[in-house]
Amino acid sequence: MQQQSSAAQNAGLAVNYYHFAHFTSVASAQAEAQNFIKSVQSVTSSKNMVLVVDFEASELGRQSKATNDADLAAFDSTLNAAGYNKTDLYTMASWLGSRIDTNDSNKAGSRNGHLTQLGRNIRQLTPGNGLLITALMANHRTSMSVS
Template sequence: MSTSARKLSPVSFWLLVTATVLLTVVSAKVPIAAAESVDSFQIGATNRPSQDAVDVSSYQGSMNQGDFNKLPQRGVKSVIVKLTEGSSYTNPAAIKQMKYAANAGLNVNIYHYATFSTSGQASSEAKNLLSVLQNNGINKNIRIFADMESQSTYTVDIQSYLNKFWQTLSNSGYKNHGVYTSGTYQYRSAVINTVGQSKTWMAYYPYHPSSSNLLYSSYGAWQFSQSAKLSGYSGSLDVSHDYQGLFTGGAGSQPFTY
């Protein structure tokens, strides 16, 4: 032990020990949460949870019909397309992506990224979504997910506001609802209560998702990776394991009424 170490007071010594222990804990490998990256793999890998569904947004806007055609060849059954966000944004690639998925024979679902924190905002966001649904002749049987992950929605009244969002959609005939959330969302139970566990799509990314370790099986579906790869496409894809037919109980491969 050095001379400087021998001169430490008892209090300073224990502070040094505590800091060393904390540094060791932080440096250790821990399960990776939804915000972190996970190891990548090719869609169709059989040693991973089955890749029943992929979800896409404007980030996958460069995917073409050929890319979508590859998905069912590799075991994918469903696609969830981001349609809207907040009270004014529409994914510019959404309608094209829905058509590509339908042409490939995939079940098509959509999601709205929620940002509301008041009843009025919930109504406004639902009306934004409705305008896109109605203007594009989207099938009223389609499954609509509310993506509940933004911290802007952190409020003790979020269950009431999400129910307002659902009611606004239901009043116009869009009654097939589901929730996307994660274990880190502060009001997870509240938003799940609006639809039930069987209609909840839960996100959690273990570093090495395995077919022998399926998680969140009491929920409708589990999104287990954001790093899946598709041959011929340079980007990454989110993939999910569908436990209860959550992504197949809707409009099927007929997302449009025309």
């Protein structure tokens, strides 16, 4: 992953990191955030990047909105406590207001948002640790998979 990250940066791309969430409690959200932090720190000591949480796993759709909001807040707070203050949420448009809210109660950091809509956003998921390097260039999003 270090080689891919360096190659992207040398090509002038901004390198950010992605985590596919499975957490269903505050404790598991904090544990996933810690694992995400360790994975990112194994590649770079920089904290000047966006850490993205992809929040659309089927098990999350069975949780209450209040639980999901608390879990997202715990995930963000853990990232923020480690010095990662640029966070982003990637989720389905249909979940806003029904499965999650994006408001001050669950925005611990400077979270932005990307909504998944069929035919609108293209992404590549990799089995394994859920970590992708996301290179952002102009208005295009390109993901380089990490094995």
